[in-house]
Amino acid sequence: xxxxxxxxxxxxxxxxxxxxxxxxxxxxxxxxxxxxxxxxxxxxxxxxxxxxxxxxxxxxxxxxxxxxxxxxxxxxxxxxxxxxxxxxxxxxxxxxxxxxxxxxxxxxxxxxxxxxxxxxxxxxxxxxxxxxxxxxxxxxxxxxxxxxxxxxxxxxxxxxxxxxxxxxxxxxxxxxxxxxxxxxxxxxxxxxxxxxxxxxxxxxxxxxxxxxxxxxxxxxxxxxxxxxxxxxxxxxxxxxxxxxxxxxxxxxxxxxxx
Amino acid sequence: xxxxxxxxxxxxxxxxxxxxxxxxxxxxxxxxxxxxxxxxxxxxxxxxxxxxxxxxxxxxxxxxxxxxxxxxxxxxxxxxxxxxxxxxxxxxxxxxxxxxxxxxxxxxxxxxxxxxxxxxxxxxxxxxxxxxxxxxxxxxxxxxxxxxxxxxxxxxxxxxxxxxxxxxxxxxxxxxxxxxxxxxxxxxxxxxxxxxxxxxxxxxxxxxxxxxxxxxxxxxxxxxxxxxxxxxxxxxxxxxxxxxxxxxxxxxxxxxxxxxxxxxxxxxxxxxxxxxxxxxxxxxxxxxxxxxxxxxxxxxxxxxxxxxxxxxxxxxxxxxxxxxxxxxxxxxxxxxxxxxxxxxxxxxxxxxxxx
Numbered sequence: 001x002x003x004x005x006x007x008x009x010x011x012x013x014x015x016x017x018x019x020x021x022x023x024x025x026x027x028x029x030x031x032x033x034x035x036x037x038x039x040x041x042x043x044x045x046x047x048x049x050x051x052x053x054x055x056x057x058x059x060x061x062x063x064x065x066x067x068x069x070x071x072x073x074x075x076x077x078x079x080x081x082x083x084x085x086x087x088x089x090x091x092x093x094x095x096x097x098x099x100x101x102x103x104x105x106x107x108x109x110x111x112x113x114x115x116x117x118x119x120x121x122x123x124x125x126x127x128x129x130x131x132x133x134x135x136x137x138x139x140x141x142x143x144x145x146x147x148x149x150x151x152x153x154x155x156x157x158x159x160x161x162x163x164x165x166x167x168x169x170x171x172x173x174x175x176x177x178x179x180x181x182x183x184x185x186x187x188x189x190x191x192x193x194x195x196x197x198x199x200x201x202x203x204x205x206x207x208x209x210x211x212x213x214x215x216x217x218x219x220x221x222x223x224x225x226x227x228x229x230x231x232x233x234x235x236x237x238x239x240x241x242x243x244x245x246x247x248x249x250x251x252x253x254x255x256x257x258x
Numbered sequence: 259x260x261x262x263x264x265x266x267x268x269x270x271x272x273x274x275x276x277x278x279x280x281x282x283x284x285x286x287x288x289x290x291x292x293x294x295x296x297x298x299x300x301x302x303x304x305x306x307x308x309x310x311x312x313x314x315x316x317x318x319x320x321x322x323x324x325x326x327x328x329x330x331x332x333x334x335x336x337x338x339x340x341x342x343x344x345x346x347x348x349x350x351x352x353x354x355x356x357x358x359x360x361x362x363x364x365x366x367x368x369x370x371x372x373x374x375x376x377x378x379x380x381x382x383x384x385x386x387x388x389x390x391x392x393x394x395x396x397x398x399x400x401x402x403x404x405x406x407x408x409x410x411x412x413x414x415x416x417x418x419x420x421x422x423x424x425x426x427x428x429x430x431x432x433x434x435x436x437x438x439x440x441x442x443x444x445x446x447x448x449x450x451x452x453x454x455x456x457x458x459x460x461x462x463x464x465x466x467x468x469x470x471x472x473x474x475x476x477x478x479x480x481x482x483x484x485x486x487x488x489x490x491x492x493x494x495x496x497x498x499x500x501x502x503x504x505x506x507x508x509x510x511x512x513x514x515x516x517x518x519x520x521x522x523x524x525x526x527x528x529x530x531x532x533x534x535x536x537x538x539x540x541x542x543x544x545x546x547x548x549x550x551x552x553x554x555x556x557x558x559x560x561x562x563x564x565x566x567x568x569x570x571x572x573x574x575x576x577x578x579x580x581x582x583x584x585x586x587x588x589x590x591x592x593x594x595x596x597x598x599x600x601x602x603x604x605x606x607x608x609x610x611x612x613x
Contacts, residue, residue: 089554
């Protein structure tokens with residue numbers, strides 16, 4: 001689906017990270033963990049083709065991503081930014097329709113098929129009732145779900161989500177993570193970043209640990225989200241406590257204060 | 259299941275389109291009425307019925323019983339001016355709506371990239387060199403386009419050196435180039451003949467439709483239409499551009515192609531408009547804003563709404579300009595005098611002007 005090979009990334013001449021190699025398979029969820037300033041967002045932008053790679057290669061379904069037109073990239077990879085306040089008071093339905101841009105010719109406006117796709121995406125996320133609401137007037141959690149719906153409206157095969165649980169309350173975090181799992185079950189690959197290592201257990205098949213722009217670990221959550229690596233990543237002691245009755249090795253992560 | 263889905267979706271499109279059409283009828287009729295009132299009002303009043311029959315006769319190529327003086331006043335004197343107000347108002351408002359979408363800011367006017375400043379410098383130069391009117395207009399048009407090109411070139415050069423936000427870079431470059439052009443205008447004003455040229459310069463900078471003739475309209479219409487075509491074709495993409503460069507690109511929009519096309523189109527429209535009327539502020543700022551309050555931010559509805567409202571607003575303000583006092587009040591003064599308080603009232607009362 002998506003493969004990074006010895007990727008170096010950064011802005012212009014400023015190198016943020018290097019030597020990143022990983023593969024995302026269809027329907028697989030990869031969780032990216034790392035401290036602030038560790039290069040997660042820059043890596044995402046490079047993965048999306050928004051920044052040119054400084055070295056190495058990004059292979060998207062067998063083709064070099066840098067040689068693909070924007071529309072072709074966007075048809076396959078959809079980006080879910082952090083829930084933001086838009087500048088103009090668009091309706092939720094209009095926002096979700098924008099996810100169809102990669103499916104439409106430059107001069108085209110969305111038609112019946114695009115409206116249907118937008119409605120499907122809204123229904124899939126259980127937010128059909130928000131369709132006529134104003135995007136700038138709904139809550140942060142609802143906005144995050146709308147942005148996921150927008151990404152899904154384009155019928156992508158891979159979703160890149162930049163800290164989808166940031167600034168959400170406890171319930172909305174759980175709802176978003178549940179959606180990530182449902183996407184995986186539908187065969188859509190997901191790459192997401194989060195600040196809560198415990199989230200990796202809830203939704204990820206693979207965890208990539210990004211430290212100082214390099215991969216400090218890559219593998220299933222049970223092998224990568226352990227006290228040693230978390231100490232390296234965040235510089236604090238972390239207790240990883242298995243949940244009672246966990247089937248997939250789910251565990252809680254809590255900092256241990258000195 | 260599929261049948262249910264299709265009935266739920268398919269009629270929505272046509273019904274929405276029909277509803278849109280019928281919604282547009284009323285404003286169009288109101289605009290026509292305003293045009294007729296405007297043609298009949300002035301130092302030499304012509305009854306509305308006569309204006310109607312004159313226009314109808316002219317359109318159908320019939321003869322009319324309306325007296326010759328009234329014919330001259332309505333068709334030769336007032337019609338070019340009213341048409342000018344319609345075209346310039348519509349153009350400035352459409353350009354303003356586009357710029358506001360592109361720059362993700364409801365407080366942006368078409369002047370942000372220096373088109374008015376450039377046109378002003380061109381016109382002032384023409385006045386100081388005592389060139390004929392057509393040459394002054396040509397210089398103004400060229401000056402507007404040159405200023406925006408310079409801003410865009412600076413923006414691209416700065417971006418090559420690693421600036422990350424292309425929109426902010428453009429705005430800042432626009433501010434700097436605008437300041438330079440302002441210095442040039444001030445210098446020319448100091449050098450101008452204070453008895454003939456300086457008043458002409460002052461009037462140009464305040465804007466007026468008084469001298470618009472059919473030839474001017476013929477000269478600016480092609481540029482305006484050429485500018486409007488991309489705006490109409492790319493109307494849905496303007497929505498995406500208002501998400502910002504990165505998000506629009508992530509959604510599959512070639513912003514590096516679409517942004518310059520939209521800027522060029524909106525600039526062409528603005529430069530053509532101000533080249534015959536002089537600087538007319540506020541229309542490009544306030545009209546899209548009001549249009550957005552009426553029809554929402556979707557550019558597919560915002561563009562036609564801005565065109566209609568802009569045409570109506572400038573026609574109404576120009577009617578005021580030539581009737582409110584014994585001397586003509588420059589348009590720039592009235593658009594601000596009417597526009598600014600209205601804008602403040604909107605700011606104070608509007609529930610959702612912007613987020």
